[in-house]
Amino acid sequence: MQLISRITTDDIKVSANNQGVARNAFSQAMIDTIVVALRELDTMPEVRAVVIAGLPEGPFCAGMDIKELVAITTAAAHRRSFLKDLTDAFAGFSKPTIAAVVGAALGGGCGISLACDMIYAAEDAMFGLPEMKIGTIPGAGGTQRLARALGKHKAMEFILTGEPASGAEFERLGMVTRTFPQGASSGRGSEARHQNRGPVRPAESSTLEMGMVHEKALYYSTFDVYDCHEGQRAFLEKRMPNFEHR
Template sequence: MENPQFFKITLDADKGTALIQFDRPKKRNAFSQAMLTELVALLGALDALETVRAVVLTGGPDGHFCAGMDLNELVKISTADAYKISFLKDLTDAFANFSKPIIAAVVGFALGGGFEIALACDIIYAAEDAMLGLPEVKIGTIPGAGGTQRLAQALGKHKAMEFILTGDPASGSEFERLGVINKVFQQPEVVPAAIRLAERIAGLSGPVIKTAKQAVLTIENSSLDAGMTHEKSLYYSTFSLGDFQEGLTAFLQKRRPEFKHV
């Protein structure tokens, strides 16, 4: 894994976790195309790294999560350019194809593309006073990295429409009340709490966690009946795993399982 320019990476092989921190503080972690390219490459590298089984993505304990796309770059992209380069598709594909759990730890602003990145994660922890929103309509465009789809899935049509059509943000506490955010904390506790959760998840069977994530995500792209069928297929596939046998045996023997991630 090459040394990143716009991110700080902390690997804990013993715990099976990785911490990715946005590192463009002068721009409130607003992302440039170079930054997006780097994030896509990082996700690919971490997905291939066997010692990583859960990831935390954050802006750091004292800074903003991500203020969205750097508008100095966005203003230069035409419709034709956007089609030509499939703008943001590499980012959304990278999250869609990432097989391991990603936990967003949101402090400060998560606006526009920053909120979309958080929504693309599997679990969101946030500071009570974090501000999250999709303000794109206020600059004459709409969310383009999955925000309209994921927020509508999370909130339902009417509430999502209100946020997207007004561009108004809301606090971490409000989005927790609405069910978008899993848990809120005092600002200094957000990242440590997310890391503890990642460590808990990484301590379970890696293949089983991947399979469980895949099963849950099935509902995003299929009907309930198809999702149930696919879930059963995935469920049955775990039966041949050594970790499944170890998990059952450990439960019956009333001891802690020793997963080998196979």
């Protein structure tokens, strides 16, 4: 991914080293680069805003790198506060952030686009939270921000089905600031479905900060669930998952 700071003279471009990462997925190295870049850009008085973008032709970001995710246990996720560095970096950034979305913005990629102050997207960009299809839940703020923006019932549809929506549809729903023309299901893990309901409901009555804490705790808890491991293995092996609802 790229962070492009809009300044008075020229653009500063800071690119994460994501060579070899499929579909621009979040690796920890990429997350570290983005966190450091945001910290540095926030201290630069000449920087007025930051645009978060993927490759020009897409994708924006396909979420977490599953090859790294399979190695994280619930205990390890709590120990390192997994993804909290990324979500905190956006929450603490003092200047406007704009997501420029071409192609897929899925999972954590969708969550980070929602963390930005504005989203400009191609009409055929694809937004979604498909984590349940690999036996886990959104962990980058998706449950909290989607519920606040769309309300519980519509957010539940996206989170519980894992089905995506186009940039044009997200604009209609009020999630995308503006769209532009591009070029100008399967089994479900019942444990993840249950966990998905948990973080969305508090979004109606708690602060975003408390909701994010609750989401992270439930997200981490799925890492030791059988269906989560099965969903991740199936993804890597390019086959349909065989969920056992445990």
